[in-house]
Amino acid sequence: MEGDISSQPGKILVVDDEPDVERLMRQRMRREIRSNQYEFIFAGNGIEALAKLQEHKDVHMVLSDINMPEMDGLTLLDEIPSVAPNVRSVIVSAYGDMKNIRTAMNRGAFDFVTKPIDFDDLRITIQRTLETIELWRSALESRDKLVVLENELSLANQMQQSILPKSFPATDSYQVFASMKAARDVGGDFYDMIFLENGRIGLAVADVSGKGIPAAMFMMSSRTLLRGAAIGHSNPAEILGEVNSLLCENNDTAMFVTLFFGIFDPVTGELVYANGGHNPPVIVGADGASGLLPTTDGVALGISPGFDFGESSIELAAGEMAVIYSDGVTEAENRAGEQFELDRLYDVFTGVPKRDARTTTVDVIAAVDAFADGNPQFDDITCLTLRRC
Amino acid sequence: MMNVKTERMGDVLSADVEGRIDGSNVVQFEEAVRAVIENSDRAVIMNFEKLVYISSAGLRAILLTAKSLQKQDAKLLLCSLSDRIREVFEISGFDKILPIHATKDDALASLES
Known part of the structure; x- marks a missing residue:
């Protein structure tokens, strides 16, 4: 049920006052342009961009710089919805310019990339943005035709899958690998990795209460707010505090998200963390003891x-792992009504040292599967492993 | 799988919750409780002695009940949690938001003071 965006190119309006940008973009994206995957049009400032959006009603996304003459990118973000409500915007900002990134996110930007532009990252960002737009468009088109609930659940599942990173870092000093196995109709787990300054990496595993579109929307906000806050603050307790305050605003439906967030420094091996009501992660020693x-x-x-929020830290020794998971793991049930529980999770690691992050995550999910033995899965099962090498 | 037995003690409602509260019955749970709460009630005590499992959807239903009670200046109190249920409340931090008492009598006594 992937959105089909291959039939027509994703049309992207690039807004930048730097004259070289058009040439650079056409050159670096020549393969995608030639294969009819992307089509680019260009504008030099916010005013020109709005005119182009009026003229080209088929633009899918806007990729905009922030500082420009006539009308800057942040003002443009405010204006886009009235001209082109279905367009999603991605902002290009200077690395570490948290203030502008936060402002852009608050004004409805879908994502951001930082300068100097990493074109591989940009391709992923564009692809993800276009996929999300396609999901929304197909949902809008089919909402009258399909059974509403089924439709919503499938859209919610797709939204959930679309925000999960699919490639993971594996360096000489550390590895991360995560996986989420969605339950058929409940669930709201997600995980995320946020690359921060000085090689540090933010790691999150979260579980949103509720189901369907409202929960999926809440999940999207949680993730966006977390990313914004992680760039604006350096310690996890403050980050959770900010995300919490923003999520509390106008939350009449009492939705909530449990979220573990840690920042790992590969140089020192230190994992600084705070926990928003999530299951405490398991630390596995190099010898397999947990x-x-x-x-x-x-x-x-x-x-x-x-x-x-409180905060603490732990130093991972070489070969040690932090296994961050959701309650879908420990509360998985077999036919006899028994739960997987922590002891069986520990058993996965016992006596089998020196596993990499990928194998560990895969083994945890396989062990839960084997335990459930075909009994229906009631909740999402998520596992993220961080291993210091 | 889930059963709510209520008993009225003046303007305090006591609800004994049995079985499981999860995504499959959370709506029935909310409705069962809402149906018996009166506008003049000043407290609802939920007795979780026989509650064996609560999912995050169940926690949300508890929270919604507490919120709607707040609007009528009434309180939601919980009592008699098993170790497993208490752990769910502790991990999620809900024990910091809702008052939890060891027994129904303790909960009632807290209303007197």
């Missing part, structure tokens, strides 16, 4: 405004 990561003061995000 224990729980010490808990910190926390509450699920979205329900307790102004909560002051």
Whole structure:
């Protein structure tokens, strides 16, 4: 059920006052242009961009610089919805310019890329943006035809899958690998990796309450807010505090998300973390012995405004792993009604040292599968493994 | 799988919840509780002694009940949680948001003070 965007090219309006950008984009994206995957049009500032959007009603996404004469990118973001409500915008900003990135996100930007542009990253960002737009468009078209609930659940599942990173870092100093196995009709797990300054990496595993489109929307906001906050603050407790406050605003439906967030520094091996009501991760030693990561003061995000989150840190030794998971793992049930529980999770690691992050994650999910033995899966099963090499 | 037995003690409603609250019955749970709450109630005590499982959808239903009670200046109190249910409340941090008492009598006593 992937959105079909191969039939017509994704039309992208690039807004930048730098005259070289058009040439650079056409050159670096020549393969995609030739294969009719993307079509680019260009504008030199916000005013020109709005005129182009009026003229080209088939534009899918806008890729805009922030600082431009006449009308800047942030003002443009405010104007786009009235001209082209279905267009999604991606902002190009200077690396580390958190203030503008936060502002752009608050004004409805879908994502951002940083300068100097990494074109591989840009391709992924464009693809993801176009896929999401296609999902929305197909949902809008089919909403009258299909059974509403089924439709919503499938769209929600696709939204959920679309925000999960699919490629993982594996360097000489650390590896990350994550996987999410969605339940058929409930669930709202997601995981995320956020690359930060000085080689540090933010790692998140989260579980949104509720189901369907509202939960999927809440998941999207949680992820976007987390990404924004992770760039704006350096410690996990403050990051969760900010995400929590923003999620609490106008949350009449009492949705919430449990979220574990840690920042790993590959140089020192230190994992600094805060926990918003999520299951405490498991730390696995190089010898395969396991224990729980010490808990910190926390509450699920979205329900307790102004909560002051605790924070702690642990240093991972070479070969040690942090296994961050959702309750879909420990609460998976077999036919006898028994739950998987923590002890069986520990068993996965016992006596089998020196596994890489990928094998560990795959083994955890396989062990839960084997335990459930065909019993229906009631909740999403997510596992993210961080291993220091 | 889920059963709610309610008993009225003046303007305090006591609800004994049995079985599981999860995505499959959370709507029935919410409706069962909402149907018996009166506008004049000042507290609802949920007795979780026989509750064996609660999912995040169930936690949300509890929270929604607490919120709607708040609008009428009433409180939601929980009591008699098994170790497993207590753990769910502790991990999610819900024990910091909702008052939890060891027994129904303790919950009632807290209303007197």
